[in-house]
Amino acid sequence: MKKYYTLLSILAAAFILWVIYLANAGATSVFFSVRQHIPFGDKLGHFGLFGSLTLLVLAATNGKSVGVSGQRYYIGSLVILLFVTAEEISQLYIPSRTFDVFDWLADVAGILGASLVYKLALQMRTNRTL
Template sequence: MLLKRWLPFCLFLLFVSGVIIANDLGRLRGIIQWVNLLPFGDKFGHFVLIGTLAFLLNYAFNGRTIKIGRQKVLLGCSIVAIAITIEEFSQIWIPWRTFDLVDLAANYCGITIAGLLSLRRSSG
């Protein structure tokens, strides 16, 4: 049962990490240029990839929540939000990458929708 929950997240994390690392090394310039030709292609990519990552981590944690102040939040969403914020800010120091607050907003939107879907899934 544990493997059933964690395997999808681990495999998708490897994929997303590979995309990030390849992009950081400048290996995806052609693909990124093509994605940027699509209207909102980059933002949609951020939304879907990071939202899926958050959803799968929430699934792996079985909807576990933590308390921040008086608010309960999903642990998976919290971890992905922190990690992706660090990753986006790290782009400031990579010459061929561009730090973009709109990319960060697309990530957060994906995480939020993933959280809502996770809560709906666990309550229904």
């Protein structure tokens, strides 16, 4: 099952990188058109894309975590958080892009939401096997 989640994670990351490439190049895409017709479509897209990627990566890595200042954090969530932060900041230097802190907040909300869903699913699975 881990191989399945790993493959899905790679495919999801590749899709996201492709969408970022299109946006950086100033290209048009059906994805960009659709989001304009949905209220908060851009923010929902950020939330959904990075939330989904986070959930897949957490499943692929079996929720490996690291301790920081007495707290445990999923490594997959931290890696995706670093990526989205770097990607959003990079928009300050790309003429065809517009930096928007609310896009970053939607990314972070997706990452946090997926991390919580993963943690709750683990707890439910653990409680059922006891």
